[in-house]
Amino acid sequence: xxxxxxxxxxxxxxxxxxxxxxxxxxxxxxxxxxxxxxxxxxxxxxxxxxxxxxxxxxxxxxxxxxxxxxxxxxxxxxxxxxxxxxxxxxxxxxxxxxxxxxxxxxxxxxxxxxxxxxxxxxxxxxxxxxxxxxxxxxxxxxxxxxxxxxxxxxxxxxxxxxxxxxxxxxxxxxxxxxxxxxxxxxxxxxxxxxxxxxxxxxxxxxxxxxxxxxxxxxxxxxxxxxxxxxxxxxxxxxxxxxxxxxxxxxxxxxxxxxxxxxxxxxxxxxxxxxxxxxxxxxxxxxxxxxxxxxxxxxxxxx
Numbered sequence: 001x002x003x004x005x006x007x008x009x010x011x012x013x014x015x016x017x018x019x020x021x022x023x024x025x026x027x028x029x030x031x032x033x034x035x036x037x038x039x040x041x042x043x044x045x046x047x048x049x050x051x052x053x054x055x056x057x058x059x060x061x062x063x064x065x066x067x068x069x070x071x072x073x074x075x076x077x078x079x080x081x082x083x084x085x086x087x088x089x090x091x092x093x094x095x096x097x098x099x100x101x102x103x104x105x106x107x108x109x110x111x112x113x114x115x116x117x118x119x120x121x122x123x124x125x126x127x128x129x130x131x132x133x134x135x136x137x138x139x140x141x142x143x144x145x146x147x148x149x150x151x152x153x154x155x156x157x158x159x160x161x162x163x164x165x166x167x168x169x170x171x172x173x174x175x176x177x178x179x180x181x182x183x184x185x186x187x188x189x190x191x192x193x194x195x196x197x198x199x200x201x202x203x204x205x206x207x208x209x210x211x212x213x214x215x216x217x218x219x220x221x222x223x224x225x226x227x228x229x230x231x232x233x234x235x236x237x238x239x240x241x242x243x244x245x246x247x248x249x250x251x252x253x254x255x256x257x258x259x260x261x262x263x264x265x266x267x268x269x270x271x272x273x274x275x276x277x278x279x280x281x282x283x284x285x286x287x288x289x290x291x292x293x294x295x296x297x298x299x300x301x302x
Contacts, residue, residue, distance in 0.1 A: 001204055002035040002058070002172060007067035009050075009057050009228075027053040028064070029228035032286070037171065038198065040205040042219030042236070044212055044251065050228040051208045052096070055174040058206070059091050060084060071172065089119045092165040093174040096208075098157035102149040108135075109145040112163045119168060130167065138163045138193055155186035159193070166197055175207045179214070191218060212255050216240050224248050230286060234293040244295045 009028035027050045035041050043051045056062040058069050060076060068075050076087060092115075095101035102111055112131045116122060122130070132142040138159040149157055158178060165173055175194065179187040195218070197203050209215050215222055216236045223233040224245065232245040243249045286296040 001037045001039075001072060002033075002206075003068075003070040004031060004033045004058065005068045005070075007031045007054070007057060007064055007069065009053055009062055009064045027228050028057060031067075031225075031228070031230055033223060033230065033233070035172070035204050035206060037204055038202040039221070040198065040207055040219045042215035042222040043206060043208045043225060044210065044215055044222060045225035046251075047210075049225040051225055052176055053228075054225070055093065055176055055206055055208060059088070059093055059174060061093070086119075089115075089168045090171045091174075092168065092170040092172075094158075094161050094165045094176060094178045096177040096180060098154055098161055099149075101161055102157060104149050107146050107148060108152075108160055111149070111160060112167055115164060115168050131163075134163045134167055137196075139189070155182050155190065158182060158186075158190055162190070162193060162197075166201075166203075169201055170203065172204050172206070175205050177208050177210070180210065187214070194218070212240070212251060224251065229283075229296065231296040232294065233286070234290075238290075238293055244289055244293065245297050246299075 007028055008026065008030060010024040010026045013023050013025055029050075031050075031054060033041065043054065045051055053062055057064045060069075064077060067077070069077050071087065071091065074087070076084060079087065106114075109128065109131055112134060113127050116127060116130065128145070131145065135142055135144065140156060140159055140163075144152075149160070152160070162178070178194070179190050182190060191214070194205070198205065205219075207215060207219055212222075216239075219236050221233065222236050222239045223230045224239075224247065225231070226247050232239065232243065232248045239248065240252065243252055284296045284298045286294050289295045
């Protein structure tokens with residue numbers, strides 16, 4: 001369904017008097033990935049590794065400098081505005097912050113129905129019925145239609161964000177840390193909701209999170225990002241049980257264990273460049289070290 005090749009996104013660096021034209025920061029560096037229909041690919045990594053920029057560039061909310069993004073065989077980076085607007089019905093995004101992603105001056109009815117108003121205009125009665133049915137699916141009462149975002153809790157706001165993304169029945173959803181701002185009980189409810197939509201509508205997810213344990217339970221495959229690059233990618237169980245890249249091992253060691261005796265030990269040597277003594281100056285390529293397990297590390301060499 002989705003195929004990304006050699007994607008690069010750079011931002012100009014600010015100066016005291018303006019913006020530099022000759023220097024830039026590369027947030028996404030030569031990234032490639034694939035996603036099948038109904039599959040979930042988890043993207044993990046530290047803050048600033050380029051996860052959100054990658055998701056936004058795939059749906060063209062951020063303009064990449066180079067690379068290709070093919071959705072159902074169509075390179076969306078070359079589509080004109082009118083065709084891209086029609087394609088957005090099949091590609092939606094759930095934003096990370098449920099407080100900033102909802103317009104405080106709009107009612108819940110208008111917020112959830114906005115994609116319908118843009119892409120599939122319908123009568124007032126059909127509009128309200130469609131939104132009411134969707135609110136029931138996300139666990140909210142239809143009587144809340146005329147409320148405003150400030151009248152909701154954080155979990156309820158995130159459910160509204162999910163409902164807005166799902167109202168057009170998309171095939172691909174970018175879920176940018178949809179539960180990071182929620183407590184544990186609400187997190188489980190939201191994750192169950194996303195799983196129900198995946199089973200019911202065969203939705204494919206690009207799921208971004210810092211929580212490796214959460215991603216491992218939800219995603220079919222996991223890709224680890226560091227400084228804008230994917231350094232390891234494998235099936236969820238394979239990555240957690242036998243990580244090959246030292247940086248991935250460090251991430252797993254930093255994850256709190258459910259029992260003290262199950263605590264992981266971090267690698268004994270510095271895990272990534274420029275601290276890694278095993279790494280030469282050139283960057284390693286992403287190679288298949290094992291069947292279905294790709295890693296970018298000089299130690300994996302030949």
